[in-house]
Amino acid sequence: MYLDHFVAQNYRNLKNIDINFDPNVNIFIGKNAQGKTNLLEAIYFLALTRSHRTSSDKELIAFGKDYANLMGHVHKSQVNSDLRVLITKKGKKVWVNRVEQAKVSKYIGQLNAILFSPEDLELIKGAPALRRRFMDQEFGQINPEYLYFASKYRQVLFQRNNYLKQLAKGEAHDLVFLDVLSDQLAGIAAEIVVRRFKFLNYLSRFASDAYTHISSADEVLTVTYHPSVVDIKATDSTEDIYHKVLANYKRSKNNEIRKGTTLSGPHRDDIEFKLDGKDAHLYGSQGQQRTIALSIKLAEIQLVHQLTDEYPLLLLDDVMSELDHSRQSALLNYIHGKTQTFITTTDLEGISWEIIKQPKIYRIQSGKISLEKGELNG
Numbered sequence: 001m002y003l004d005h006f007v008a009q010n011y012r013n014l015k016n017i018d019i020n021f022d023p024n025v026n027i028f029i030g031k032n033a034q035g036k037t038n039l040l041e042a043i044y045f046l047a048l049t050r051s052h053r054t055s056s057d058k059e060l061i062a063f064g065k066d067y068a069n070l071m072g073h074v075h076k077s078q079v080n081s082d083l084r085v086l087i088t089k090k091g092k093k094v095w096v097n098r099v100e101q102a103k104v105s106k107y108i109g110q111l112n113a114i115l116f117s118p119e120d121l122e123l124i125k126g127a128p129a130l131r132r133r134f135m136d137q138e139f140g141q142i143n144p145e146y147l148y149f150a151s152k153y154r155q156v157l158f159q160r161n162n163y164l165k166q167l168a169k170g171e172a173h174d175l176v177f178l179d180v181l182s183d184q185l186a187g188i189a190a191e192i193v194v195r196r197f198k199f200l201n202y203l204s205r206f207a208s209d210a211y212t213h214i215s216s217a218d219e220v221l222t223v224t225y226h227p228s229v230v231d232i233k234a235t236d237s238t239e240d241i242y243h244k245v246l247a248n249y250k251r252s253k254n255n256e257i258r259k260g261t262t263l264s265g266p267h268r269d270d271i272e273f274k275l276d277g278k279d280a281h282l283y284g285s286q287g288q289q290r291t292i293a294l295s296i297k298l299a300e301i302q303l304v305h306q307l308t309d310e311y312p313l314l315l316l317d318d319v320m321s322e323l324d325h326s327r328q329s330a331l332l333n334y335i336h337g338k339t340q341t342f343i344t345t346t347d348l349e350g351i352s353w354e355i356i357k358q359p360k361i362y363r364i365q366s367g368k369i370s371l372e373k374g375e376l377n378g
């Protein structure tokens with residue numbers, strides 16, 4: 001898939017962008033604070049109806065304005081679609097082919113985008129919550145059922161935690177009601193866990209390949225899913241997982257009531273990254289961790305392709321200058337001809353662009369975009 005026509009109005013410092021992108025590679029050059037990240041964020045928002053930088057949509061509306069508007073025309077192998085997102089201070093609305101969609105889940109998946117920025121290092125270095133958010137965001141994008149179960153899980157978990165708190169304080173006493181909530185939560189947990197196993201299994205294989213390709217080292221990357229209910233196995237059916245989660249709730253019932261919270265389930269899961277069997281979170285160098293994070297993003301491209309038959313957009317925010325020459329070339333080689341790619345950089349120099357044949361090069365200045373004249377490789 002690719003995005004050809006794109007409009008952004010009152011989106012942060014992008015007052016009025018109306019632009020036709022190249023189906024292959026688009027490079028945006030600009031000094032700091034000119035709007036490069038804002039542009040990638042806007043494209044990402046059009047795809048996923050949320051920002052990768054903030055959970056407050058209001059921040060995205062240009063200072064002094066009441067709304068931000070994003071529109072795009074998406075080309076796919078089967079059907080094309082027109083997408084629109086309107087962000088106001090009261091909330092957001094979405095349209096597909098000029099028909100407003102009451103449910104965001106009907107909208108997500110029309111345009112797939114994978115974004116990679118220097119902050120993604122945190123996926124390896126940071127806390128487990130970031131890796132869970134990664135799973136929810138990325139798997140939700142490719143699987144509407146995952147999106148549905150993840151949101152349902154949050155609702156029922158909230159309800160169960162509230163009830164456990166009431167039991168802890170002696171404000172509630174009905175243990176049968178706790179069993180009802182446990183049963184409900186275990187059912188949803190099983191649907192999530194079974195999908196996490198499936199998608200992470202694909203992701204692991206693709207990420208190992210990408211890591212070998214990018215790093216040209218002999219190290220082997222393995223990515224392993226760790227459900228917090230430890231006796232769950234990859235070969236378990238949804239039914240098996242449901243019974244194991246439920247049994248776990250039964251075992252820890254008294255402890256959960258004492259603590260007033262749900263102690264296990266998908267909200268406590270984690271992913272482990274290992275290089276040659278050693279935990280990269282603890283022992284990986286900054287460079288190795290960065291290459292792992294990049295490999296995960298490249299693996300996602302393959303995962304989306306595997307599941308939807310389309311390659312997603314790849315948004316690379318300020319990452320080229322952080323990679324050495326061989327990694328830059330390996331990256332560009334890996335994605336060349338597959339994904340529509342958007343690259344931001346402060347400077348064209350020092351980057352191995354030779355693999356890209358005819359990119360469109362733009363300059364961004366104070367939120368305005370102009371097509372840059374001049375050749376890349378000469």
Ligand SMILES: Nc1ncnc2c1ncn2[C@@H]1O[C@H](COP(=O)(O)OP(=O)(O)OP(=O)(O)O)[C@@H](O)[C@H]1O
Nearest residue numbers: 012013032033034035036037038059060061062063
């Ligand atoms: N809601 C908003 N309304 C107007 N301008 C905004 C809004 N939010 C952020 N900005 C402006 O956007 C600019 C930052 O743009 P952006 O983050 O895209 O920078 P960048 O070009 O990626 O720079 P860098 O290379 O430093 O990452 C700042 O000047 C900031 O004031």
